[in-house]
Amino acid sequence: MSDVPEVPEPGGERPARGLSARVPFQVVEVTGPSMVPTLHHGDWLLVRYGAPVRPGDVVILRHPFQQDLLVVKRAVERRAGGWWVLGDNSYAGGDSTDYGTVPEELVLARVSARYRPLTRDQRTVRGVLGWAVSALRPVSAARSVSRRLRAR
Numbered sequence: 001m002s003d004v005p006e007v008p009e010p011g012g013e014r015p016a017r018g019l020s021a022r023v024p025f026q027v028v029e030v031t032g033p034s035m036v037p038t039l040h041h042g043d044w045l046l047v048r049y050g051a052p053v054r055p056g057d058v059v060i061l062r063h064p065f066q067q068d069l070l071v072v073k074r075a076v077e078r079r080a081g082g083w084w085v086l087g088d089n090s091y092a093g094g095d096s097t098d099y100g101t102v103p104e105e106l107v108l109a110r111v112s113a114r115y116r117p118l119t120r121d122q123r124t125v126r127g128v129l130g131w132a133v134s135a136l137r138p139v140s141a142a143r144s145v146s147r148r149l150r151a152r
Helices: 125-134 145-150
Strands: 025-029 044-049 058-062 070-079 082-086 107-115 136-138
Touching (some): 044 058, 070 107
Antiparallel strands (some): 044 107, 107 136
């Protein structure tokens, strides 16, 4: 994840100044492959701070061992002590299989939507039409391709 200005401090409180004090939504950019095929490097996410989290939601959290690092993962289940989170790309690592249950106060936001920017190889008419159909999508457990693949 790229840096997100004015993110809530561990403890769950949002900052009391600026736009984020009034609007719980923010846009962040995805970096890295841990959520492929649901999210790709360069995707933009609309996230909502303080939103209730349910199993299957894609969430933004502080890394339990490096709390200045924000990561995006799927909240799989609530366990004693917090959330078990996994990346949709099982080969990328860097999830609860490495660091265990994530404390509730480190789960900051729920992802509401994903915007995939137009790439250079999509500059044909067919590429632009394909992009237009899939560029903006809600991100939820019910619509996730990876969840359907995992259930097989």
